[in-house]
Every structure is written in structure tokens, then in C-alpha cells.
Amino acid sequence: MNATLLAPDSLGPTVCIGEILVEIVATTNGNGFLNAQPLVGPFPSGAPAIFIDQCGRIGGNAAMIGAVGDDDFGRVNIERLKRDGVDVSAISVDPEFPTGSAFVRYREDGSRDFVFNIAKSAAARFGWTHEVRNLIERSGHLHVMGSALSMHSAREVISQTVDILKARGGTLSVDPNIRKELKLSEETERLFAKLVRMADLLLPSGEELERAAGVEGEAEAIAKLFEFGVREIVLKRGVDGATYFGWDGARVDEAAFAVAEVDPTGAGDCFGGAYVACRRLGMDPRQALTYGAAAGARNVTVRGPMEGAGTRAELDTFIAQTRKRS
Numbered sequence: 001m002n003a004t005l006l007a008p009d010s011l012g013p014t015v016c017i018g019e020i021l022v023e024i025v026a027t028t029n030g031n032g033f034l035n036a037q038p039l040v041g042p043f044p045s046g047a048p049a050i051f052i053d054q055c056g057r058i059g060g061n062a063a064m065i066g067a068v069g070d071d072d073f074g075r076v077n078i079e080r081l082k083r084d085g086v087d088v089s090a091i092s093v094d095p096e097f098p099t100g101s102a103f104v105r106y107r108e109d110g111s112r113d114f115v116f117n118i119a120k121s122a123a124a125r126f127g128w129t130h131e132v133r134n135l136i137e138r139s140g141h142l143h144v145m146g147s148a149l150s151m152h153s154a155r156e157v158i159s160q161t162v163d164i165l166k167a168r169g170g171t172l173s174v175d176p177n178i179r180k181e182l183k184l185s186e187e188t189e190r191l192f193a194k195l196v197r198m199a200d201l202l203l204p205s206g207e208e209l210e211r212a213a214g215v216e217g218e219a220e221a222i223a224k225l226f227e228f229g230v231r232e233i234v235l236k237r238g239v240d241g242a243t244y245f246g247w248d249g250a251r252v253d254e255a256a257f258a259v260a261e262v263d264p265t266g267a268g269d270c271f272g273g274a275y276v277a278c279r280r281l282g283m284d285p286r287q288a289l290t291y292g293a294a295a296g297a298r299n300v301t302v303r304g305p306m307e308g309a310g311t312r313a314e315l316d317t318f319i320a321q322t323r324k325r326s
Contacts, residue, residue: 005232006200007171009280011140013063013087014055015165017157018048018148019100019123020066020091021116022073023305025263026105032113033105042073043304044080045102046123047145047177050269051276054295054309055143056085060277063087063135065157067126073099074122084309090135094122104265112265124151128160136161140170143276144195145269146177146208149188159191162198173201175272176208197228201279203272205236234275234289236268239325242293244285254289255324257297266305271296274315294319 022042026033044053049064056062064086068074070093077099081088100123103115118124126132142165148154162172174195196202196212202225204212213221213228222233226247233245237256244252275292283291294315299308310318 005171006173006276006279007140007169008282009061009140009277011170012138013061013135014052014141014143014276014280015063015065015135015139015161016048016052016055016143016145017065017161018145018154019046019118019151020049020064020068020077021046021100021102021118021123022076023265024101024103025303026103029106029108031105031107033103033115039103040303042076042101043307044077045266045305046100047147047269048143049077049081050266050306050309051143051145051175051273052086053081053084053306054270054273054299055277056081057309058274058277058291058295058312058315059085060280061140062277063090063139065090065126065132065135067092067094067122067124069093069097069099069122070095071099073101080306087135090129090131092126092129094125097122097125099123110264118151124153126153126157128157132157136164137168139165141165141173141276141280142170143173143175143272145175146192149192155188155191158195162195166198171200172198173203173272173276174199174212175203175268176212177205177268196225196230199230201232201234201276202230203234203236203275205238205268209233209235232285234292236271241325242271242289244289246285250285252286252289254286254293255326256293257318257322258325259297259301259322261300263303263305264300267296267300270299270306270309273309290319291315294322297322
């Protein structure tokens with residue numbers, strides 16, 4: 001199994017581009033927000049921000065491109081990312097629009113209702129700046145979250161970034177992560193398809209595998225993605241663990257860790273952040289899968305979408321002390 005498929009960490013940081021939000025969470029289960037109820041937060045959030053925070057926290061070279069408002073919600077996010085080792089030099093601070101937000105409430109069956117403010121917030125107001133170019137020209141890997149593709153600003157920056165980064169020997173990973181609440185235009189679907197075909201690593205969950213491939217069936221989708229040129233697929237299966245598929249036919253199954261779930265938001269993003277960082281640091285797929293599974297599981301044990309993101313030492317302790325599901 002290839003230990004150096006992704007560009008090495010020494011080439012430059014893993015960059016994530018997209019929404020930076022605060023998350024406000026209802027403490028009662030139910031449907032939506034039609035009635036007054038207790039809430040907790042703000043928590044730093046946004047799928048790209050959660051991913052890159054875990055990437056930096058485990059020891060990977062990491063950087064973020066996005067925007068926040070000139071307000072406390074924005075400062076909460078920037079300070080968290082800086083604290084966890086993420087380069088924030090390309091995060092813009094918008095003087096007019098507020099930091100993006102997501103209100104979340106869990107239903108009794110574990111699914112979620114969201115009220116997003118992204119398009120009309122600072123989260124969507126960034127672009128190709130001098131700071132962004134300086135960062136991209138010294139970066140080694142781009143990670144794209146499908147949720148970010150709903151924003152015109154993110155699509156433009158991602159489109160320019162991927163060509164520059166690939167030209168300097170960098171690599172690309174894609175997590176489809178497209179929620180039902182986020183509608184994509186035909187233009188965005190075309191960009192998504194292009195990115196999948198350029199990806200070195202794909203990190204789908206469940207039905208996202210088939211969506212990315214455009215065919216039904218797990219085996220058929222994996223075969224089609226390798227035909228596209230994808231070199232590595234990690235299928236996240238939630239409580240059923242995760243599976244690595246290599247272009248050379250290699251397969252590794254990783255069981256999930258058994259934990260008491262408090263807040264599942266961000267689990268897949270933390271998994272991805274740890275996995276990508278570990279691969280770029282030279283770990284083989286089996287080692288990276290273990291750290292990814294540990295990062296996702298540890299994160300769900302506390303409330304808040306990135307509050308459980310772990311350092312390598314914290315994840316080593318978690319792995320040693322936590323049993324896996326049978």
C-alpha cells in the first residue's frame with residue numbers, strides 16, 4: 001500500500017476553501033425551530049473549517065481560505081484556528097457583513113434540521129486576493145468540501161487554485177459533503193464532476209460514493225471512479241467504520257470506535273482532516289484510517305462541531321483506551 005500517494009507535507013500546507021461559520025445548537029430534540037427553545041453556542045464551525053482545524057491539530061501543515069465578519073463570531077473562529085496551528089493569513093475580515101451562522105436541531109431519529117445564513121453573510125464574501133495567491137503558490141494539497149461549492153466565491157477560488165497547485169506537484173482530495181439543504185446549479189454540478197475526475201483521493205460517505213461516480217452500486221461506483229483517475233477512495237460508513245480502496249486493488253477495513261455520542265456534527269470532517277494529514281505525513285492507509293476513525297469518534301463525545309478535535313497525543317491516548325465496535 002502506497003505511503004506517499006498524496007504530496008508530502010513538506011511541499012506546503014493542506015489548504016481548505018469555503019464557509020467559516022458559528023454553530024448554535026438546540027438542546028432539545030424535535031423538528032425545526034418553530035417554537036422557542038434553549039440553545040448553546042456559538043461554536044466555531046463550517047465543514048471546511050472543521051476539517052482544517054483537525055488537520056492542523058494533529059500536526060499537519062494546514063491553512064484556510066474564507067471570510068468572517070468583523071465581530072465576535074469571526075474572532076471566535078480565527079482564534080480557534082490559529083490556536084490549533086492553522087495558517088489564517090488568507091482569511092478575510094469583512095467590515096460590513098456578519099459572520100455566517102448555522103442553527104442546528106436534532107430530530108428524534110438523529111437527523112438534523114438546519115437554518116443557514118451563508119449566502120448573505122461574510123462567509124460568501126471572499127475572492128482571489130494577494131494573500132490567497134501567496135498561500136496557494138506555496139501550498140502542497142487542496143481539500144475541497146462539497147458544501148463550499150454552493151458559494152460563487154468558493155467556486156472561483158477553487159477553480160484557480162486546483163490548476164496552480166497541480167502544476168507544482170500538489171494533490172487534491174474531495175469530500176462530496178453536499179447536504180440536501182444546499183441546492184447546486186448546473187454550473188456547480190459540472191465543477192463538482194471536474195473535481196472528482198482530478199482528485200487523487202475521494203472521501204465520500206454513504207450514497208455520496210454513487211453520486212460522485214454517477215453509477216449505482218458500491219463496487220460499480222468504485223470501479224468507475226478509478227477509471228476517472230482517482231487513486232484512493234476512503235468510504236466513511238459511520239458506526240460501521242470506514243474502508244480504504246486503492247487503485248491497485250488493495251482494501252483495508254477499519255472498525256469504528258465505540259463511544260457515547262453527544263453531538264455527531266463534524267465527525268466526518270474530523271475523520272477527513274486527520275486522514276489527509278496522516279497520509280501527507282507519510283503514514284500508510286491503515287495507520288491513517290485508525291487516526292481518522294479515532295478523530296471522528298472522539299469529536300462526537302462532546303457538544304460542538306470541532307470541540308473534540310484531537311492532537312496526535314490525545315488521539316494516541318484515545319486509541320489505547322477505547323474499544324472498537326465488533
